[in-house]
Amino acid sequence: MSTAGIHAGWTRADTHRALTPPIYASSAYAQTSHSSLRALFERRADGFAYSRSGNPTTEVLEQRITALEGGIGAIAVASGQAATTIALCALAAPGGHVVASSRLYGGTTELLDDTLADLGVTTTVADPWDLEAWEAAFTPHTRAAIVESIANPGAQLLDLDALTAIAHAHDVPVIVDSTLASPALYRPGDHGADVVVHSATKYLCGHGTTIAGLIVDTGRFDPRRCPERWERLTTRNRRFGVTFADEYARGGSGLLAYARAKYVTDLGATLPATSAQQILVGIETLDLRLRKISTDATTLAGRLAAAGEVAEVHHPSLPGRPDRHLVARDFPRGTSGVFSIDLHGGEDAAAAFCDALELWSLAVNLGDARSLVCHPASTTHSHLTPAQREACGVSEGTVRLSVGLEDLEDLWGDLSRGLDAARAVLPEARAVPA
Ligand SMILES: Cc1ncc(COP(=O)(O)O)c(C=O)c1O
Incomplete structure (x- = not known):
C-alpha cells in the first residue's frame, strides 16, 4: 500500500525524468497526422486528443488508484459527486432501479431523490444492517446498488460480503462509496464490490486543497453475463461505432470506457491536471x-x-x-x-x-x-x-x-x-x- 501509493502509475516517462508526475497543462495534443487523429476519434488507437476526456497527469492518478484498489481501471472526474452521478448513470440511467443504503452522504440521497429521479431512475432505500430488507428491495429492474463502506457521518460499517452476495444473486452490480475508508483502510473489491467511488477531496487529497472524484472498476462486473440486461454495453453503439463490452477482452473496463466516452465527455465533468497532481501528492502520505x-x-x-x-x-x-x-x-x-x-x-x-x-x-x-x-x-x-x-x-x-x-x-x-x-x-x- 505505501509503496504503490508513491510509485504506481509513474515511471518517469517524461523527457526530463521528473520524479513527481508533472502537470500537463495542455487543453489539446498535436497529432502527427490526419490519420492518427482520426484513429483516436474512431477509438482504434490510444492517446490524448483533448483534455476534457483524458490528460497524461490525470491518467497517472487513474493508474495509481487502480493499483491501490486492485481494480482493472479507473476514471478521474471533477468531484466525488460527479463520480457517484456518473457511476449511477452508467449503470442505471435512464429509468433503472437502484437499491440504496439508508446511510449515505446527504448529497447522494439528494441526487437519487431529485436529479436522478427526474431522469426516471427509481430508488428503494434499505437498511444495510437488515439483510432481509436489503434482499427484499431488489426487483427485476434493479440495475445498481449503492452503499458506503464507512457511512458519513455515523461511521457505520457493513458486511459487504453478505450484501454483495445478495445483489449478485440478482445480477446487480454494487457501487461502494469508499471515501471515508480510502484504500489505506479497506478495499471494497476484496469484499465483492463491483465499482468503487471516492470523493478524492477527502483523505486521498488529505490537505483540504482540491475537489476531485474517482471511479474504479474492480473487475467483477461483466455485462456479457447478461447481455440483454446491459444492452448499452453489449451491442454496437451507433454514436461511437464500438461495442464497449469488447474492452473486457483486452483486460480493460467496458463500463468505464462507456462512462468516459458518454458521461464524462458529454457532461464535461473533467478533473483538471493541477487537481490530479494535488491528489497524487496527497496519496503519497495516505497510509x-x-x-x-x-x-x-x-x-x-x-x-x-x-x-x-x-x-x-x-x-x-x-x-x-x-x-x-x-x-x-x-x-x-x-x-x-x-x-x-x-x-x-x-x-x-x-x-x-x-x-x-x-x-x-x-x-x-x-x-x-x-x-x-x-x-x-x-x-x-x-x-x-x-x-x-x-x-x-x-x-x-x-x-x-x-x-x-x-x-x-x-x-x-x-x-x-x-x-x-x-x-x-x-x-x-x-x-x-x-
Ligand atoms: C461520503 C461522501 N461521498 C461523496 C461526497 C461528495 O464529494 P465531493 O464533495 O468531492 O463532490 C462526499 C462529500 O462530502 C462524501 O462525504
Missing part, C-alpha cells in the same frame, strides 16, 4: 496519515463516550454497536477519523459546542490535515426529511467530527472546552455533572 488519524479518533471517541454532555457517540469501536465485530474482521487498520456525537440539548448545545472550539474548525469537509466539525442537520443533511436523517443517525444534537493530524492532547483539550460550552446551555433541570 501514514490514516494510521494516526484512525488511532486518535478511536481514543477521542472513547473519551467522549464517558462525557456527561454526550448522549451517544457513533463510533464502531464502542460497546453496543452492532457493527463492532466488523472492526477486527474487516477493518484491522482502523475506521478513519470521522465519527459523530449526539449532544444533550439538541441544536443549541451543538451550536455552543462548535462555537467554543478554537483548534477544531467549523467546516463542511472531512479528511483534512486540520480537525473539523460540522452540524449535519443544518448543513450536509439539511435537505433530507426528518425520517431520512433519522435513518442515517443524524439528530438536531449531532456533531460530526473529522480528526486531523494535530496533537491528540491539544485536540482533546479543545473538545473539553466545547463540552463545557454545551453543558452551559443545558437547562438547570437537565444539567449533568462535569
